[in-house]
Amino acid sequence: MALAPTAFLDPALLARISDLELLARTVVDGFMAGVHRSARKGSSLDFAEHRAYQPGDDLRRVDWRLFARTDRYYVKQYEADTNVSVWFALDTSASMDFTTHAVTKFDYARFLVASLAWLSKGQGDRVGLVTMGDDLGEVIPPSARHLQRILHTLARTPASGRGQLLNTIERVAHVTTRAGVVVVVSDCYEPADRLGRAIDTLRARGHDVIVFHPIDPGERELTFAAPLTIEDAESGLRLPLRPDELRAQYRDAFAAHRAALTARLAAARADYVPLDTAEPLDRALHAYLDLRAMRHPGR
Amino acid sequence: MNFLVPAFLAGLAALAIPIAMHLRHREKGQPVRFPSLMFLEQLAIRTSKRQRITDWPLLALRALALALLVLAFARPFAVGNAAQQGAEAERAVVVLLDRSLSMGHADVWPAALDSARRIVRELGPNDRAALVLFDEDAEVAQPLTTDRTTLDALLAGATPGTRGTRYVSALRVARSVLLDAPSVPAEVVVITDLQRSGVAGLVGLELPARVTVRAVSVAATDRGNVSLAGVDVRRVADAERTRLAVQARVMARDLDAPRTVNARLEIDGRASGEQPVQLPVDGERLVSFEPVPLPAGRVRGRIVLDSDRLAADDTFHFALAGEDALPVVLLASDDAQRNETLFTERALVIGRAPTVRVTRTRPGALDASAVRDAGLVFVWDTPLSASETGALDAFVTAGGGAVVVVGRRLAEQGASVPLGVVTVDGTADRFADRGGSFGELRTDHPLFAAFRESPGALTGARFLRYARAVPTAGSDVLARFDDGLPAVLESRRGAGRVITLLAPLDTRTGDLPLQPAFLPLLRRLVLYGSGHEAAPLWQESGQTWALPRALREVVVTTPSGDLLRPAATDSLGAAVPLTERGIYAAYQGVVSGDPSLTVAVNAPATESDLTPVDARELLVGVAIAETDGTAAAGPGTEVEREKRQGWWRWLLGLAVLLLLAETLLANRGWRARAARLTVATGSPTGTEKALP
Numbered sequence: 001m002a003l004a005p006t007a008f009l010d011p012a013l014l015a016r017i018s019d020l021e022l023l024a025r026t027v028v029d030g031f032m033a034g035v036h037r038s039a040r041k042g043s044s045l046d047f048a049e050h051r052a053y054q055p056g057d058d059l060r061r062v063d064w065r066l067f068a069r070t071d072r073y074y075v076k077q078y079e080a081d082t083n084v085s086v087w088f089a090l091d092t093s094a095s096m097d098f099t100t101h102a103v104t105k106f107d108y109a110r111f112l113v114a115s116l117a118w119l120s121k122g123q124g125d126r127v128g129l130v131t132m133g134d135d136l137g138e139v140i141p142p143s144a145r146h147l148q149r150i151l152h153t154l155a156r157t158p159a160s161g162r163g164q165l166l167n168t169i170e171r172v173a174h175v176t177t178r179a180g181v182v183v184v185v186s187d188c189y190e191p192a193d194r195l196g197r198a199i200d201t202l203r204a205r206g207h208d209v210i211v212f213h214p215i216d217p218g219e220r221e222l223t224f225a226a227p228l229t230i231e232d233a234e235s236g237l238r239l240p241l242r243p244d245e246l247r248a249q250y251r252d253a254f255a256a257h258r259a260a261l262t263a264r265l266a267a268a269r270a271d272y273v274p275l276d277t278a279e280p281l282d283r284a285l286h287a288y289l290d291l292r293a294m295r296h297p298g299r
Numbered sequence: 300m301n302f303l304v305p306a307f308l309a310g311l312a313a314l315a316i317p318i319a320m321h322l323r324h325r326e327k328g329q330p331v332r333f334p335s336l337m338f339l340e341q342l343a344i345r346t347s348k349r350q351r352i353t354d355w356p357l358l359a360l361r362a363l364a365l366a367l368l369v370l371a372f373a374r375p376f377a378v379g380n381a382a383q384q385g386a387e388a389e390r391a392v393v394v395l396l397d398r399s400l401s402m403g404h405a406d407v408w409p410a411a412l413d414s415a416r417r418i419v420r421e422l423g424p425n426d427r428a429a430l431v432l433f434d435e436d437a438e439v440a441q442p443l444t445t446d447r448t449t450l451d452a453l454l455a456g457a458t459p460g461t462r463g464t465r466y467v468s469a470l471r472v473a474r475s476v477l478l479d480a481p482s483v484p485a486e487v488v489v490i491t492d493l494q495r496s497g498v499a500g501l502v503g504l505e506l507p508a509r510v511t512v513r514a515v516s517v518a519a520t521d522r523g524n525v526s527l528a529g530v531d532v533r534r535v536a537d538a539e540r541t542r543l544a545v546q547a548r549v550m551a552r553d554l555d556a557p558r559t560v561n562a563r564l565e566i567d568g569r570a571s572g573e574q575p576v577q578l579p580v581d582g583e584r585l586v587s588f589e590p591v592p593l594p595a596g597r598v599r600g601r602i603v604l605d606s607d608r609l610a611a612d613d614t615f616h617f618a619l620a621g622e623d624a625l626p627v628v629l630l631a632s633d634d635a636q637r638n639e640t641l642f643t644e645r646a647l648v649i650g651r652a653p654t655v656r657v658t659r660t661r662p663g664a665l666d667a668s669a670v671r672d673a674g675l676v677f678v679w680d681t682p683l684s685a686s687e688t689g690a691l692d693a694f695v696t697a698g699g700g701a702v703v704v705v706g707r708r709l710a711e712q713g714a715s716v717p718l719g720v721v722t723v724d725g726t727a728d729r730f731a732d733r734g735g736s737f738g739e740l741r742t743d744h745p746l747f748a749a750f751r752e753s754p755g756a757l758t759g760a761r762f763l764r765y766a767r768a769v770p771t772a773g774s775d776v777l778a779r780f781d782d783g784l785p786a787v788l789e790s791r792r793g794a795g796r797v798i799t800l801l802a803p804l805d806t807r808t809g810d811l812p813l814q815p816a817f818l819p820l821l822r823r824l825v826l827y828g829s830g831h832e833a834a835p836l837w838q839e840s841g842q843t844w845a846l847p848r849a850l851r852e853v854v855v856t857t858p859s860g861d862l863l864r865p866a867a868t869d870s871l872g873a874a875v876p877l878t879e880r881g882i883y884a885a886y887q888g889v890v891s892g893d894p895s896l897t898v899a900v901n902a903p904a905t906e907s908d909l910t911p912v913d914a915r916e917l918l919v920g921v922a923i924a925e926t927d928g929t930a931a932a933g934p935g936t937e938v939e940r941e942k943r944q945g946w947w948r949w950l951l952g953l954a955v956l957l958l959l960a961e962t963l964l965a966n967r968g969w970r971a972r973a974a975r976l977t978v979a980t981g982s983p984t985g986t987e988k989a990l991p
Contacts, residue, residue: 189334219333232332249342
């Protein structure tokens with residue numbers, strides 16, 4: 001039975017694919033198959049290179065002469081198309097290693113980063129990666145040739161340690177020397193105001209910022225039924241509790257945090273995209289492409 | 300409802316374990332990792348809530364299963380019909396009546412009987428009572444009964460005995476009597492003069508908790524008592540005849556004032572002397588009677604004091620064998636000069652009870668007649684002819700003893716050693732190293748037992764020359780020289796024994812006769828070699844008289860004139876329990892003429908001390924048991940007992956069912972999901988976690 005293109009975006013299905021490159025291609029191809037028109041609108045007279053045609057590319061940019069010679073579709077790449085640097089800042093703290101269903105938040109985040117990197121690379125962007133744990137981990141500067149390195153780093157990076165999200169975001173601001181797009185993927189366990197201030201430093205460098213916030217349903221709803229002792233994944237602190245009695249208060253607190261993040265990041269003129277890890281990735285991809293379209297319409 | 304092993308009920312304390320586990324369930328359970336406590340820490344979580352028991356059904360199930368297990372192990376049983384009878388009887392009373400010799404005090408026995416009768420009178424209509432008479436042993440005169448008439452009749456016929464006091468035996472018997480009345484209040488009433496000497500052995504005795512013990516003291520207010528504690532009898536030989544010198548120890552206790560009593564001596568039923576004795580308030584005096592001519596044969600004597608309120612200890616009996624002498628034949632050659640055997644001859648005759656009478660015989664004169672009356676033959680380093688050897692062999696085989704001294708004559712002449720315990724192979728000269736000594740002594744042997752604490756007394760002796768001997772089969776080496784050669788050997792021959800001495804007993808080749816140990820060694824040599832055992836002057840009532848196996852068809856006359864025919868029950872011969880004070884006499888075949896053996900029996904000396912102990916002290920050391928033990932379930936057939944005690948099986952089965960239910964309950968619903976919660980381990984691909 002043929003699968004619908006969007007079926008490839010289901011996290012439960014993606015979790016079975018161990019190769020991140022294949023996963024990213026699957027996601028992006030599936031996603032782009034559902035998009036009738038390429039979101040890429042930029043063009044330039046400064047030819048840079050050819051690249052293979054991808055569904056969604058503007059047919060006007062297909063090099064027909066090259067098609068005539070090779071019988072394959074290529075589109076022309078212009079310099080202006082590749083000069084957007086996209087930084088993926090991935091939160092690798094231990095709190096990301098949590099799930100109550102198919103995939104952990106960290107896996108979901110990796111799928112997302114891999115897919116967005118593949119998508120960006122396909123659109124001619126330069127992609128780089130920063131992992132954020134208790135300090136900056138891997139720093140891969142943006143480049144049109146760093147996709148494989150990014151995928152490899154994503155594959156071998158575990159989620160562990162205590163996160164220092166605010167500090168690491170501020171350090172990312174210092175690492176990035178050229179204005180571009182910074183995609184932050186984190187579970188945002190920081191007060192909204194302080195996280196907003198950290199995003200402000202990125203914005204001050206001229207970056208367009210989009211914050212993806214993967215949320216596990218159990219994390220959001222506190223779905224535990226039995227009385228239990230829960231342990232903070234990062235600090236190791238333990239707290240015995242009866243979830244039934246606290247669920248409503250917890251939901252309210254969590255929702256208030258999301259609302260605060262939405263408001264504060266909007267104030268910072270950053271995009272905030274909460275993602276349910278039980279849902280497909282297409283919403284994240286749409287949000288990303290929308291951002292690219294709005295902030296970099298000519299590219 | 301009662302329990303066979305109520306100690307297991309302490310296991311109910313284990314109910315605290317599931318409660319504590321439920322209270323601390325979360326802290327002890329596997330924690331579930333959660334991304335952050337950021338929001339939870341902001342919520343007000345009351346500590347009391349955390350320690351609240353949350354799963355009451357599961358707790359109740361676990362606690363009930365545990366309680367049932369404990370009850371099953373405690374072995375509950377139903378009080379059956381027999382026990383119900385006991386319940387209908389309001390009380391069970393055991394009267395322990397002391398009938399020891401001291402209860403014969405003029406004031407005590409009537410008071411004891413009165414107390415016992417009063418207790419019987421005061422019994423309720425449903426009460427049952429038992430009567431136990433005790434001294435050193437206890438006898439159930441009447442098991443538990445409601446028949447007062449029988450009890451009164453038994454009390455009327457009871458008399459004080461002649462034996463000592465031992466409370467522990469009485470209480471043990473009372474405990475067993477009360478097994479007939481399980482699960483009812485029971486009382487043990489001890490009617491006694493509370494003699495201190497009877498308390499021994501009470502520590503460790505266990506009585507059921509339902510039993511109360513009450514002592515009724517009937518101790519005399521006037522505890523003054525004069526008694527005879529012992530006698531010493533000696534044969535005194537003068538130029539004309541042998542006389543008997545008797546000395547008695549008279550003991551005074553708790554007298555109001557010093558007093559004078561007369562002590563009379565009777566020998567073979569005839570008054571043989573009388574002496575006044577000045578007695579202090581507390582103390583002992585010796586009274587010596589004028590020596591009297593020694594009658595022929597066995598002597599029966601007694602000393603009688605003026606009677607006081609405890610008359611039983613005012614007469615003291617003693618029995619003396621006709622002549623307590625041990626004839627020893629010393630066979631020594633003529634060339635064994637007097638000074639060679641001087642030390643041995645002199646040492647042998649020292650001592651009495653028995654006195655040793657030495658007859659010196661030269662070789663060639665030893666025949667059956669020469670050894671007929673002998674207890675021991677001492678062969679002094681001389682070879683024997685075949686006839687002499689035959690006579691000596693027959694003597695030893697019949698139960699006599701022989702000591703063979705092997706010296707230079709037997710060693711140098713190469714003659715065969717009499718009775719062949721060893722073969723001699725020359726002599727060992729120890730002049731060079733200034734003499735040898737004993738190197739190995741069997742101090743566990745009766746011959747050397749006296750030197751167990753001080754073996755140096757013997758090993759200090761030096762021997763310059765001695766025979767090299769090789770033991771023959773069947774001989775036992777009791778001592779060796781320091782060069783390993785045998786020094787003293789023993790060999791059994793029939794009913795007698797042969798002691799062979801390689802260690803020289805003269806002063807020419809050794810200095811053993813000059814050692815302090817020489818005298819006791821030679822004394823022991825003679826007594827052990829002859830198998831002589833001194834007969835005691837008296838024994839105490841309650842002891843047993845062991846009759847020698849050699850006596851055939853024994854008839855024993857008791858002091859009261861009864862005739863006993865004790866049968867030998869084992870290889871040691873017959874034994875007669877000594878229950879009366881006076882003279883027991885043993886005859887062979889018929890009771891006529893001089894008896895073969897006599898023994899005098901007196902009251903235990905401890906019974907003369909009337910000092911009472913505090914009634915409370917009587918029960919110090921007596922433990923209170925939780926239950927009567929297995930017998931507490933009451934009498935009845937095995938089937939009935941099993942029926943009453945079989946509840947534990949049901950309880951155990953029910954506990955198992957509850958535990959199964961607990962297992963099912965704990966693995967269903969949210970409990971099961973909670974149990975499967977696991978801690979995620981970080982990995983590059985993430986680890987699947989539990990589904991809440």
